Amino acid sequence: MDQIRTPYQGLWNVIRFNWHFYLLSCFSIPLLLSLSYYLPELYRVCIGVLCLLVMFSTMLSLIVTYYVYDLSELYRLTWLDGITIASQTIIINIHAGFDETSILIKAKYPDSDLKVFDFYDPAKHTEISIKRARKSVPPYINTMQVPTSHIPVVDNEADLIFVILSAHEIRDQNERNVFFAELKRIINPTGKIIVTEHLRDLPNFIAYNIGSFHFIPKSAWLTTFEDNQLYISREIRITPFITTFILEKHGTST
Numbered sequence: 001m002d003q004i005r006t007p008y009q010g011l012w013n014v015i016r017f018n019w020h021f022y023l024l025s026c027f028s029i030p031l032l033l034s035l036s037y038y039l040p041e042l043y044r045v046c047i048g049v050l051c052l053l054v055m056f057s058t059m060l061s062l063i064v065t066y067y068v069y070d071l072s073e074l075y076r077l078t079w080l081d082g083i084t085i086a087s088q089t090i091i092i093n094i095h096a097g098f099d100e101t102s103i104l105i106k107a108k109y110p111d112s113d114l115k116v117f118d119f120y121d122p123a124k125h126t127e128i129s130i131k132r133a134r135k136s137v138p139p140y141i142n143t144m145q146v147p148t149s150h151i152p153v154v155d156n157e158a159d160l161i162f163v164i165l166s167a168h169e170i171r172d173q174n175e176r177n178v179f180f181a182e183l184k185r186i187i188n189p190t191g192k193i194i195v196t197e198h199l200r201d202l203p204n205f206i207a208y209n210i211g212s213f214h215f216i217p218k219s220a221w222l223t224t225f226e227d228n229q230l231y232i233s234r235e236i237r238i239t240p241f242i243t244t245f246i247l248e249k250h251g252t253s254t
Contacts, residue, residue, distance in 0.1 A: 117145075
């Protein structure tokens with residue numbers, strides 16, 4: 001597949017969509033160091049250590065972000081090499097308003113019939129970073145806006161469904177169950193649902209600190225899958241920070 005993404009695209013996206021966090025770090029560190037000048041030595045030491053920790057955490061998150069979104073195979077889609085499709089396979093790509101993957105999926109499976117849906121609802125999905133991201137990337141051709149409760153596809157029509165780095169935006173467990181029930185309805189009996197996510201786990205906590213709490217724990221994902229009788233046919237760790245679950249309607253969990 002030809003190079004579609006530009007160098008540092010992933011890192012730059014994260015910085016510009018979450019610039020308020022980085023701006024806060026840039027201003028808080030010199031402010032705290034300035035204030036510490038007027039405090040007793042013990043407090044100066046504590047503030048100095050705190051500033052070092054903030055600097056280290058910020059730099060680590062940027063390094064991991066660059067690794068995950070620019071250096072890894074995440075957007076090269078090589079982890080899909082084991083999934084072969086026939087001509088005119090119906091592929092569904094569902095996102096939360098920021099779509100960097102449809103063009104990549106179409107390039108990997110050029111003979112597929114790709115349908116793209118956007119479930120973003122500003123009343124429910126309130127992250128400021130998503131609002132900024134939506135303004136930066138034009139929607140893929142013929143993208144359709146849908147609620148999480150209804151995807152306008154007939155039963156058992158889809159051969160492959162992609163939900164890449166977006167399902168965690170559905171914060172409410174009940175809404176997430178309804179959404180995955182819809183995925184189960186539209187996937188055919190031999191099809192696959194591909195869910196790619198950061199998890200709220202130790203590697204992501206080390207990398208993103210409190211930011212990792214925006215992600216959903218693996219246990220919660222497993223509950224969602226089990227509640228909807230979706231079986232994990234394969235689990236892929238694209239990096240230590242990204243996990244893909246390949247789900248099927250029928251089969252044995254692995």
